[in-house]
Each structure stands twice: as structure tokens, then as C-alpha cells.
Amino acid sequence: MSAFSQGGAGGRITAALRDATIAAAVAFGLFVVMVGLRTDVSPTGALVLRERWTEVAMLCALVFAGRLVVTLWGLRPQSLGQSPERAAAMARAGKLFAPLLLAAALVLPFVPGIGRYELDLGILVLTYVMLGWGLNIVVGLAGLLDLGYVAFYAVGAYSYALLAQYFGLSFWICLPLAGILAAFWGILLGFPVLRLRGDYLAIVTLAFGEIIRIVLLNWVSLTGGPNGMSGIPRPTFFGLPFNMSGEPGTFAGFFGIEPDPVHRVVFLYYLILGLALLTNWVTIRIRRQPIGRAWEALREDEIACRALGINVRNTKLTAFALGAMFGGFAGAFFATRQGFISPESFTFIESAIILAIVVLGGMGSQVGVAVAAIVMIGGFELFRDLEEWRMLVFGAAMVVIMVLRPRGLVGSRTPTIALGEKRAIGAGHVSEGRG
Amino acid sequence: MSAALSMQDAPPILEVEALTMRFGGLVAVDAVSFTARRGDITALIGPNGAGKTTVFNCITGFYRPSDGALRLHAADGVAELHRLKDHRIARAGVARTFQNIRLFPGMTALENLLVAQTVPLQAKTGFGIVALLGLGAYRKAEAAAVARAVAWLRATNLLDRADDPAGALPYGAQRRLEIARAMCTAPSLLCLDEPAAGLNPRESDELARLLRAIRDGTAAEGEPAVSVLLIEHDMGIVMTISDHVVVLDHGRKIAEGPPAVVRNDRTVIAAYLGEGDDD
Numbered sequence: 001m002s003a004f005s006q007g008g009a010g011g012r013i014t015a016a017l018r019d020a021t022i023a024a025a026v027a028f029g030l031f032v033v034m035v036g037l038r039t040d041v042s043p044t045g046a047l048v049l050r051e052r053w054t055e056v057a058m059l060c061a062l063v064f065a066g067r068l069v070v071t072l073w074g075l076r077p078q079s080l081g082q083s084p085e086r087a088a089a090m091a092r093a094g095k096l097f098a099p100l101l102l103a104a105a106l107v108l109p110f111v112p113g114i115g116r117y118e119l120d121l122g123i124l125v126l127t128y129v130m131l132g133w134g135l136n137i138v139v140g141l142a143g144l145l146d147l148g149y150v151a152f153y154a155v156g157a158y159s160y161a162l163l164a165q166y167f168g169l170s171f172w173i174c175l176p177l178a179g180i181l182a183a184f185w186g187i188l189l190g191f192p193v194l195r196l197r198g199d200y201l202a203i204v205t206l207a208f209g210e211i212i213r214i215v216l217l218n219w220v221s222l223t224g225g226p227n228g229m230s231g232i233p234r235p236t237f238f239g240l241p242f243n244m245s246g247e248p249g250t251f252a253g254f255f256g257i258e259p260d261p262v263h264r265v266v267f268l269y270y271l272i273l274g275l276a277l278l279t280n281w282v283t284i285r286i287r288r289q290p291i292g293r294a295w296e297a298l299r300e301d302e303i304a305c306r307a308l309g310i311n312v313r314n315t316k317l318t319a320f321a322l323g324a325m326f327g328g329f330a331g332a333f334f335a336t337r338q339g340f341i342s343p344e345s346f347t348f349i350e351s352a353i354i355l356a357i358v359v360l361g362g363m364g365s366q367v368g369v370a371v372a373a374i375v376m377i378g379g380f381e382l383f384r385d386l387e388e389w390r391m392l393v394f395g396a397a398m399v400v401i402m403v404l405r406p407r408g409l410v411g412s413r414t415p416t417i418a419l420g421e422k423r424a425i426g427a428g429h430v431s432e433g434r435g
Numbered sequence: 436m437s438a439a440l441s442m443q444d445a446p447p448i449l450e451v452e453a454l455t456m457r458f459g460g461l462v463a464v465d466a467v468s469f470t471a472r473r474g475d476i477t478a479l480i481g482p483n484g485a486g487k488t489t490v491f492n493c494i495t496g497f498y499r500p501s502d503g504a505l506r507l508h509a510a511d512g513v514a515e516l517h518r519l520k521d522h523r524i525a526r527a528g529v530a531r532t533f534q535n536i537r538l539f540p541g542m543t544a545l546e547n548l549l550v551a552q553t554v555p556l557q558a559k560t561g562f563g564i565v566a567l568l569g570l571g572a573y574r575k576a577e578a579a580a581v582a583r584a585v586a587w588l589r590a591t592n593l594l595d596r597a598d599d600p601a602g603a604l605p606y607g608a609q610r611r612l613e614i615a616r617a618m619c620t621a622p623s624l625l626c627l628d629e630p631a632a633g634l635n636p637r638e639s640d641e642l643a644r645l646l647r648a649i650r651d652g653t654a655a656e657g658e659p660a661v662s663v664l665l666i667e668h669d670m671g672i673v674m675t676i677s678d679h680v681v682v683l684d685h686g687r688k689i690a691e692g693p694p695a696v697v698r699n700d701r702t703v704i705a706a707y708l709g710e711g712d713d714d
Contacts, residue, residue, distance in 0.1 A: 035699070290549075290556040293542075298548040300539035307495065307533075308620055309525030309554045415543045418598045428539030429602035 014071070020067040027063035097366045105273055109266045119265045121271055123337065125294035125377045127330055130276035132357040132369040134326030137283060139355065139362035141292065143299025144317035145202040147356050148189070148209025152182040152324040156331020158216060159230045161341055171235040174334050182328025183321040185212075190320035204250015209351055216344040228342025235336045239265055268337050275333060275415045279326045280366055286322075288416045296364075296416075299433035344357050352379050354375075360401060362408025363432060371409055445472040446664040447508055448624050449494070454503035456489050463489040465686040466503065471624070472677070473508070476650050476663040478673045478694075479682035482706055487666045488534070488628065490683070494529040494628055494664070496521035509623040526554055528623035532613045532630060534666075540602025544593055544612055547601050548584035551619035554579055583658075587615040590644065590655035607638040611645070618649065625649060627665040631672045636650070639669065643676045674698060682706070 036056040042048045108114060112367055131153060138146045159178040163169045169177070193204050216223050223229060234242065240251040242264035251267075253257035286292040294315045298307050305312055335341050353376065361372030379397065383390040405411065411427030437591055449471040464486040471477040475489055479487050492498040496519060505516035514527035525531075539547050549556075559576035565595045574676040591611040596604055601612060610630060617625055630646075631639050645654060652660030667673045673680065673694065680697040682690040684706040690697050697703055 070636060289560060290553045291560070293546060293550050294553050295556075296542060296546075297539045297553075300541055301537050303497075304533070304537040304539065305527055305550075306497075306521045307531050307537075308551045308616070309522050310550075311522050413541055415546055415598065417545060417549065417581070418543065419581075420598050423598060425541055425543070425600040429600040 008317050016071040018112065019071050020064045023067035024060045024064040027398040028060050030054065031059050035059060036406060088299060101367070102277075103346070109269055109337055116262060116265055119262070119269050121378065121381055123265070123269050125374055126269070126272040126379075127334060127352065128357060128377045129356045129370050129373040130272065130279050130330045130333075131327060132361065132373050133276065133279040133283060133366065134323050134330065135354050135358050136323075136361075136366070136369050137295075137326070137366065138319050138323035139358050139433075140369075141283075141287065141299065142295040142316065143203070143363075143431070144316060144319060145198065145433070146320075146323070147202045147206035147348075147351055147355065148212075149205075149211040149323070149327055150346045150348070150350040151189070151209040152186060152327030153331040153334065153350065154183045154212050154343070155324075155344070156187050156328030157230075157335040157341045158223060158331075159328065160332040160335045161232045162222070163207025164233050165231075171233065171332070171336050172238075173424075175329060178332035179325040182331065183325040186320040186322075186327075187317050190317045194316055206348065209346075209348060213343050213346050216346070222344075226342065226344075228340055228344070230340040232335050232339050232341065234264065234339060235268070235271065242267065266331075272330075272333055272337075275329050279329075282322075282326075283366065291315065291318060293416060300431050356398070360398065360408055362405075362410035362412075362427075364413055364430070365408065365410035368408055368410030443468075445474050446507075447471065448473040448475075449477075449508070449582040449664065450504070450506040451490070451494070452504040454490060454493060454505065455501050456493055456498060457501045463686055464493070464500075464683075467683065467686070467688045468503075469681045469688060469691055471662060471664050473662050474650065474660060475678040476646060476665065476676050477679045478677035479664065479666045479681050480668075480670075480673055481581050481689075484685075485683040485706075486686040487683055489686075491531075491626060491628055491664075491666055493517070494524075495529055496524035522589055523595070525620060525622075528621075529626060530617035530620045530622035530624070531582070531626040532610075532617050532628055532631065534612055534628040536606075536609045536615070538601040538609055538613055542602060544588065544601055544604065545581070545584055545597045547612060547616050548587060548619045549580055551616045552580045552583065554620075570647065573710065583619060584615075586655040586657065587618055590648070590658075591615045592641075607634055610634065610638075610642070614645065614649075620660070622661060625661050625663045627663065627667075629666055629668060631667060635676060639672055643672055 036052055038050045038052060039047050040050045063199075088221045105122075105126070109119060131149070134152075135146065135149045138144050138149070156178040157432070159181045160171065160174040163174045163177060166170075189205065189208050193201055196204055217225055219225070222229075236242070237251045240249065240254050242251045242261075244261070245251045245253075250259070251263055287296070294310050295318075296306065297308075297310070298312065298315055302312060305315070338345075357372045357376055358369055360376065361370070363370030375397075380390070380394060383393050386393055401409070407427035407430075411430075412424040413427075413430045414424055415422050447470045451467060451469050451471075453466045453468055454464055455462065455466050467486070467490060469477075472632060479490060481487050489498065493500045494516065496516065496611050500517050503517065507514040507516050507529060509528040514524075516524050516527065516529065519527060539550060542550070555568055556576055559573050585594065585597070586595050591614060593604075593608060593612055593615065596608060599607065604612060610633075614625075614627070614630065617627075627646075631642055646665075648654035649661050650663055652658060665677075666672075677694055680690075680692065680694050681688060682697060682700070684702075689706055690700045690703045692700075
């Protein structure tokens with residue numbers, strides 16, 4: 001790098017050009033076989049080799065240009081030890097940003113031009129915001145890498161479906177029960193994995209997620225197996241069902257308004273918004289409590305925690321249980337919204353997406369996780385027109401974000417208490433936890 | 436507090452009785468017995484590999500001793516440390532620091548000291564509900580915890596760095612913060628693992644002053660006197676501040692007594708200079 005500065009602007013450009021040429025050469029080496037040559041079936045049924053040199057040239061040119069831009073205009077990862085002033089500015093922006101985001105979420109159903117599709121998307125995004133916040137307790141605060149979070153989502157969903165089907169319980173009774181059952185399973189998972197750390201913990205939690213799914217898939221007599229469970233009762237507005245008849249006992253009839261299918265969607269939207277905000281409120285409050293500080297201390301240094309008399313086992317279990325509880329709430333909501341659930345909704349990819357939201361948002365940051373959920377789930381929908389290229393665009397977007405902000409969108413940490421003014425702590429000091 | 440006086444009169448704070456630690460076939464500590472007295476600074480010294488850190492880890496619960504007994508005479512009775520798990524030992528009143536500093540680097544100095552008070556604070560949270568709603572009883576407890584943290588920050592001269600992340604503090608300040616954090620657990624016995632390692636002479640002097648103040652109960656406002664047990668390589672510090680010195684070599688105790696006596700003991704000199712290895 002010092003050679004660049006000595007050579008001045010001309011030297012810098014030459015070096016950048018050389019760098020870009022090397023990158024293009026590497027890309028050429030890869031794309032010659034991956035893109036340039038393609039086997040096709042000819043009309044006669046024989047295999048023919050098709051050559052696509054234009055595409056290869058285009059891709060190499062793209063890599064060359066991209067690399068040149070990166071080297072010349074410094075699209076480099078920010079150094080981890082970013083200046084405190086910068087972190088403080090980010091914190092100030094975050095303070096303004098969060099209320100704005102909340103206000104936007106509150107008025108969304110009444111914004112003109114927001115139809116059923118947009119509201120459904122909003123519900124989906126908010127579900128993932130809630131799941132992200134729930135997992136953030138386990139991964140972001142306590143530093144326990146959990147790859148099987150979707151198991152608790154599944155436990156919540158099936159708890160509601162089964163309780164409603166076999167005992168006829170209503171959504172409002174099942175919601176807390178689903179949370180409690182998921183928390184119970186969280187503790188059950190927590191016990192065997194207490195001694196595991198880092199990668200080992202991740203693998204066991206991953207396996208746990210798969211076990212739950214496979215049990216749901218194979219216990220046909222109880223859960224219906226791969227056929228799933230249908231006819232799950234829809235939620236009621238404190239006892240008033242949403243239907244189109246407009247009778248006095250229904251939501252529309254009670255309030256004397258025209259029956260409209262959008263009512264239920266708006267209600268579901270506010271329901272998940274309320275649940276997500278509850279998750280957020282509890283997390284924010286608990287961070288300032290001894291248990292929340294103990295979680296973060298556990299992430300920073302487990303051995304030091306032991307030396308301070310903190311019961312590491314119970315501390316980890318509470319993190320698992322609380323995170324799982326919010327996953328269970330979200331699951332019950334998912335079941336009542338869909339009216340139909342099957343094990344297919346709870347595959348590993350869901351866990352991966354939720355974890356990606358937490359990592360992308362910045363572990364431990366509430367606003368960051370919300371933004372990441374909007375970007376990931378909303379963006380995924382946005383690129384729907386791109387069809388099979390969607391995954392490529394999505395992957396590239398993630399790579400760009402991780403290159404620019406390796407510690408997530410909000411990598412800094414806000415202290416829970418301060419004698420003077422609270423100043424954000426740069427990402428360089430905060431550990432990620434090793435389980 | 437003269438060493439000779441405390442040797443005879445003061446009641447014990449920690450009794451180590453025939454402590455043995457075996458790792459497979461290796462006997463790291465072989466039937467070591469000594470007593471640390473209340474109101475003393477007791478130093479554990481010895482050449483490299485003498486078993487100092489092993490003894491220390493047994494006392495603080497990071498190892499479970501193979502044999503022998505460890506008794507802590509805390510204010511509220513005798514605790515049998517060799518039967519307790521590590522976090523229980525900390526709760527019984529043994530606080531420790533680490534040779535390679537183990538702070539919570541991403542948390543502020545103040546937060547580090549509040550984490551140290553988790554156990555008493557947790558009892559006040561009413562299963563989290565009282566604290567979650569921000570009710571009065573918990574607020575009062577938290578204010579008291581902050582006051583104690585501030586007192587220790589002042590005692591360790593870190594008050595102006597209270598809101599800085601611990602990882603951003605200079606090395607000497609991190610050492611002091613770790614001592615402050617240990618003291619915030621309200622221990623009966625403070626165990627320090629090479630507290631002077633890496634400190635410059637001025638910082639070492641400050642450390643010696645701080646440790647004496649902790650022993651005499653004058654370090655921070657409203658804090659009781661706390662006995663100190665330390666492992667140290669820096670003989671200057673050991674000889675100036677300790678009231679009682681225990682010397683280990685090859686896992687055995689070879690000498691014990693006030694610094695002036697130990698310094699002139701022939702077996703100790705032999706062990707340190709590597710002469711007359713006649714066992």
C-alpha cells in the first residue's frame with residue numbers, strides 16, 4: 001500500500017489496473033468451465049457442447065470493472081476499531097431512526113395505496129423481526145450460537161394447532177401456553193448443551209431443530225405428518241370473529257361497519273406488531289437488569305463470570321428459555337395466520353434466515369435486527385421478478401453488506417448504565433461470544 | 436499491623452490442609468499446608484512450575500483438589516471450599532483476579548463492577564418481575580450497587596474512565612479494574628494471581644499502596660478490611676507488602692514465615708538459584 005502513495009495518482013491507477021487484471025484473470029479461469037462451456041441435448045438426442053464466450057467476456061469485464069472501482073474508491077471494510085465520534089454519530093442517528101421506523105410501522109395499514117399484498121408482506125417481515133429479536137437474546141446477548149431456533153417456532157405453532165384441535169382452546173389462551181411450552185423445550189435443549197461451546201454448540205442445536213421437525217413429520221397419528229394440520233382456528237377480536245356475514249356477533253357487525261376481508265389482515269398486522277414490540281420491550285428492559293448484564297458478561301468471558309459467583313448454567317438456561325418463549329409466541333401467531341401448518345415450514349433454512357438477520361443486523365442491536373429483517377425478507381420479495389437470479393442477487397447483497405460492515409449494520413454496543421452520558425462502544429471491543 | 440503480631444494473634448481466614456493435586460501420574464501439589472490469617476497479606480511464592488497456580492486454582496475452585504481440605508473462615512461461618520463448585524466458592528467469599536486479565540472488554544468499567552454484584556442484585560429482582568417493571572425495591576438496590584462501584588472506581592483511580600469500555604483502558608488500569616471488580620463481590624479473601632505482572636515501577640508502587648489499603652479497610656468508603664492472598668514473581672513487591680510468605684518448590688512447601696525470615700532461608704535461596712537440589 002505504501003508503494004501506491006509514493007507513486008502518486010498515476011502509480012495508484014496503474015496498480016489498480018494490475019489488480020483488476022489479476023481479478024479478471026481469476027474470473028476467466030473460473031468462468032471458462034462454469035459458464036463458457038455448456039452441455040446441451042441436441043434435437044437428435046446426442047449431447048453437444050455449446051460455447052458461450054460472449055457471456056464469459058461480459059462476466060470478466062464485470063469483475064474487472066468491479067475490482068477497479070473497489071480498489072480506486074476504497075470500498076473497503078471499515079476498520080473494526082472505528083472512532084468513538086463515528087460510533088456516537090451512529091447512535092444519535094439510531095435514536096431518531098428507531099421512533100421513525102416505529103411510527104411508519106404503526107400507520108402502515110392506513111397509508112393510501114397499501115393493499116392486502118403489502119400488508120401480508122408487512123406481517124411476514126414483522127414475524128421475522130420478532131423471531132430475530134427472540135434469537136438475538138440467545139445469540140446477540142448471551143453469545144450462544146443457536147442454529148436450531150426454528151424448532152421453538154415449530155413448537156409454538158404445533159402447540160397452538162394441537163391445543164386448538166384436541167382441546168378446543170382459543171388463540172388467546174394458547175398464545176401464552178405456546179410460549180411456555182417453547183420455553184420448556186428451550187430449557188430441555190439447554191441442559192445437554194450447557195458444556196458445549198462454539199461450533200459444537202451450533203451443531204447440536206442444528207440437530208435439535210432437525211429432530212423436532214422429523215418427529216413432527218413422522219408422528220402421523222398426532223400431527224398428521226407431512227400432510228400437516230389444517231383448519232386451525234383464526235384469531236378473534238377479543239371473542240368477535242372476522243367473517244363476511246356481518247352478523248351482530250362478528251367484528252364488522254359489532255362495530256357496525258361493512259364486512260371486509262382486510263379487517264382480519266389489519267388485525268393480524270397489529271397483533272404481530274404488538275408481539276414484536278413486546279419482545280423488544282422485554283429485551284430492552286432485561287438488558288439493564290442483573291440477568292441481562294450477566295448474559296452479556298457471559299458472552300464476553302465465561303470464566304470471569306464463574307469467578308464472580310455467577311451461576312453460568314442457570315444464566316444460559318434463562319437465555320435459552322426466554323429466546324425460545326418468543327419463538328413460541330411467533331409460532332402460535334404463524335399457525336393462526338396461516339390456518340394450516342406442516343413440517344415443511346420449519347426447515348433448517350428458516351433457522352439460517354433468522355440467524356442471518358441477527359448477524360446482518362449486528363448482534364445485540366435491536367434496530368439493526370429490525371432493519372436487517374426488512375432488508376432480507378422485504379428484499380427477497382422485491383426481487384421476485386428476477387426469478388432464478390433472485391438467489392444470486394440476494395447472495396451478492398449479503399456479501400456486499402458483510403464486506404462493508406463486517407460486524408453487522410449496527411456493530412456498536414450501547415452501555416446499559418452510565419455515570420455520565422452513554423457512549424456507544426465500538427464493535428472492536430465487543431466480543432461475539434464462543435458459546 | 437506487624438507481621439509477628441498477626442502471626443500469633445489473628446484468627447485464620449483460610450486454612451489449607453494437606454492439599455494435594457494430581458494430574459494423572461503427575462503430582463503438581465503434594466500435601467501443602469499453610470494458614471492465611473485475617474488481616475494479613477499472604478504471599479505464595481516459588482520458582483516456575485512450583486505449583487503456585489495449581490494451589491491458587493484449587494482455592495478459587497477452578498480445580499477440584501485430589502486430596503486435602505480448604506477451609507474459609509468467613510464472617511458467617513466456615514466454608515469447606517474443597518467441596519464447593521467454582522461459582523459457589525465465589526459466593527462463599529473468595530474473589531480472584533487472573534494472571535492474564537479477564538475483564539468484560541465490551542462492557543464499560545462501571546458495568547464490569549455491576550456484573551460483579553449480580554448475585555446480591557439478582558435476589559432483589561423478585562424473579563425479574565419487580566425489576567422488569569422498574570419498581571422501587573430494585574431501584575434502591577441498584578443505586579446502592581452503583582454507589583459501591585463508584586467507591587471502588589474512586590479507590591482505584593478510575594472514576595473518570597467509568598463509562599469507557601474496559602477493553603479500551605490501558606494495561607495498568609485494566610489490572611486495577613480487575614481488582615476493583617473482585618472487591619465488588621464483597622469477598623472475605625481477595626486472591627490475586629501475579630497482580631504486578633507487566634506494571635512499571637510507579638504502577639507497582641500504586642498497587643502496593645492499594646493492596647495495603649484493602650487489607651486495612653481504608654481503600655474505599657464504607658468497605659471492610661479484606662485479607663489478601665497473592666502469587667507474585669516480583670520479589671520487591673512481595674517483600675515490601677506481605678505479612679506472611681509461603682514458599683513452594685516442586686509442589687511442596689519448603690519455607691514459611693515473615694518476609695525477613697524467608698528471604699534469608701537457605702532452602703529458599705537454593706530453590707531460587709537452582710542449587711543443592713538434593714531431594
